[in-house]
Structure formats: structure tokens, C-alpha cells
Amino acid sequence: MKLAPHLYRLGNDVVACYLIDTPEGITLIDAGLPGHWRDLQRELNSLGKSADDIRGLVLTHGDSDHIGFAERLRREHGVAVYVHAADADRARTGKKPKTPTGPMRLGPALRFFGYSLLSKNGLRTHYIGEVTEIHDGDILDLPGKPAIVGMPGHSPGSVAVHVPLADAVFVGDALTTRHVLTGRIGPQPAPFTDDPAGALVSLDKIAGLQASWVLPGHGAPWRTSPAQVGEAIRKG
Template sequence: MKLGPSLHRIGNHIIAAYLIDTPEGVTVIDAGLAGLWHDLLAELDTMGRTVADIKGVILTHGDSDHIGFAERLHRDHGVPVYVHSADASRAKGGPKPANAKQTMRFGATLGFFAYSLRKGGLRTTYLTDVVELHGGETLDLPGQPEIIALPGHSEGSIAIFAPVADAVFVGDGLTTRHVLTGTKGPQPAPFTDEPEQAVASLKALISTGATWVLPGHGDPWSGGIEAAIAAVEKAAAPAG
């Protein structure tokens, strides 16, 4: 799905990944689930591109529904995979903290798990080799993506700002559709390690001034980063 001249999405509002397309090649942001491989190839074809044009994969964090086809790209095509050092172990199949009990609605939760199964959620291939990030880098990849530390959802969560696309990719730093309840609009994401820290970390994104806010779950948001953060903060505020 083309969002703009340099910006494409694969997947859907349940689980999504993104492509930054420039004359220098393609940067992939997140890798969804293993079954999104076919979506990736189809989208590249519509762009007039091939896997050979992919210069790097940047993971917003190391959860299994974001690393999907990353190892395949690295193993079979030599594409480097970037992840924050604090999430490198998670991306390699290491332990992750247990989260608090989640609010769920049957239909939305069933849809999430059904889609995950259909797209290979039970055949995750963890990473074997990564390029570790620390936050603050501008990578020499198509779109010159800027790495912004965004701890909270996980210790090593990051956002990626791509000026060429006027977009900030937030992973699970926020969501625009809660996968367990179906609630729409910018809000805190479920399965978050440190919920209060995750909301506070979003302030680091204001300086990007990005129009597009692109989460790993939910529809793309084109209302600007400040409005998205304000909506998250409102949703996170205690009732009353």
C-alpha cells in the first residue's frame, strides 16, 4: 500500500511493516510476521523493486510480531538487521518480562490471534546476528533514518524518523488500534513493560514535527505527531 512518494506499508491494521523507498534503495521498518514475506515481495514488485534493493531492516523492538522475515532477509540476502542493544537478546529469542493482565474483547482478540496464526505467528525465526543501536544515530541507509530511543514498551524500543517521508515509525510506542479491544485512535499499546515510561518517552518525538505517525498495529495516522501524543496522553490519564 502506497502512503506517499517514498512510503509504503505492508500488512494491515492488525500487524504492519513499512518500506522507505528512495533512489538509493529501500529501508524496511519492522518485519511483522513470517507470512508477510509474500506481502513484501508483492509490494516490492508494485514499486518496481526486488529484494536486492533492500539495504537494511530496522526493528522498532524485538518482539516476535515485529521480527517476522528479518532473519530470512539477513540469512538469504545478506541484509543487515538493526535493533537497539537493549532488545538484541529479545530479538534473538531471549526472555522478556511478564506483562500485567490485559483488557480484552473477544472479537478483537480472536481477530488478532487468528491473523497471527495465518501469517506464521507460530513459526517465528529469531535473529542470529544484529547491528546494535543505542539511540541518536542517523543511519547510512535509504532515507537517512534517524534513531530515537523510546523505552517503555520494551527497554530497547525505538522510533525511526525519516525526513524524506515526513514520517516517524513508532512500533509499539503507541497504537492507533488496540489489538485486544479494537478501540481506535492513538492510545497506549498493550503488552507494554513500563506503561508510564512508554507514554513519557513519546515527548522525544515532538521535535520531528512529523506528519505521518506509523505504528506497528493500527492505521497510519496523518494528523501529526503532536496531536497523536496528546491523544495518547488523554487515553492514558486516570479516569475522573
């Protein structure tokens, strides 16, 4: 789905990832679930492109619902997968600490797990055989020149990815605009967070960025200034 010039979303409000299309090629932000491979192919076809036009995949963190088709893309098309060094092991092995689930409502939780595990083949996730480690402050040599902003909290290596060309900041699970376990709509902290207090502090790290879109991995795209994010989440 096209959001703006150069900017496309794959998936839906349950789980989403993003595509940035430029004359120099394509950069992907996150890889959703394994079944989002078909969504990727449809979007590429609509653009008259193929997986061979993808120059890199940048992960906001290493959780399984963000790395879905990453290994397939790397293995079949040689696309480099970028992840913060602190989440590299998570992306390669799936090892992560147990976190409290917090509030939950049966209907929304069943929708999330049904969509993830059944509709989008979440049980068939392949962890990533080889990653390129990135760090806070890096500007990657990829289409759109994505800039990396460390946002530890949801995971140690959670990052925001700022792409001025797309007028967007991609925040992964640093926040959500639709809670996958309760169905609550609106900007709020994401569940399954390693360090909730640290995640709230990290929201201030994007405050100085210039963008019109703040794009989470779960929930609707959010049209707002990054400067407003921290206050909005804390009030919510």
C-alpha cells in the same frame, strides 16, 4: 499499499510494517510476521524491485510480531538488521518479561491471534542470528537516513525511527491506533507493555520532530504532528 511518495505499508491494521523506496535503494522498518514475506514480495514486484534492493531493516523493538521475516531476509539476502542494543537479546532469543494483558474482548483478541498465528505463520517465527546494535541519536547510513529516537517503555530498546524523506515517524508499539485485544480504535497506549508509565513519558521524545505521519505497528496510519502525540494519548 502506497501511503505517500517513498512510503509504503505492508500488512494491515492488525499488524503492519513499512517500506521506504528511494533511488539509493530500500529501507524497511519492522518485519511484521513470517507470512508478511509474501506481502513484501508483492510490494517489491509492484515497484519493479527485489529483495536485493533492500539496504537494511530497522526494528522499532525486538518483539516477535515485528521481526517476522527478518532472519529470512538476513540469511537469504545478507540484509543487515538493526535493533537498539537494549533489545538485541530480545530479538535474538525472544526472551521478555511477562506483562499484564489488560482489558480484552473475545472477538478482537481472536482476530489478532488468528491473523498472527494462522494467517501469517506467527508460530514459525525465527529469531535473528545476528543483529547490528543501534542507539538513541544514531543516524543510520541507509536510504532515507533514518534517525533513531530512544523510546523505552514498551520494551527497554523501543525506538522511534524518523525518516524526513518519507515525512514520517515510525513508532512501533510506543502507541497504537487499534488495540489488538479490545478492537478500540484511536490513539492509545499499546498492550503488552513492559513499563506503561515509562512508555507515556517517552511519547514526549518525538514532540520536536517534523513529520506528517506517525506510523504504529498496529492500527491505521495516523496523520498528525508528533508534537500532538503525547497529549492525544494521555487524553485518550
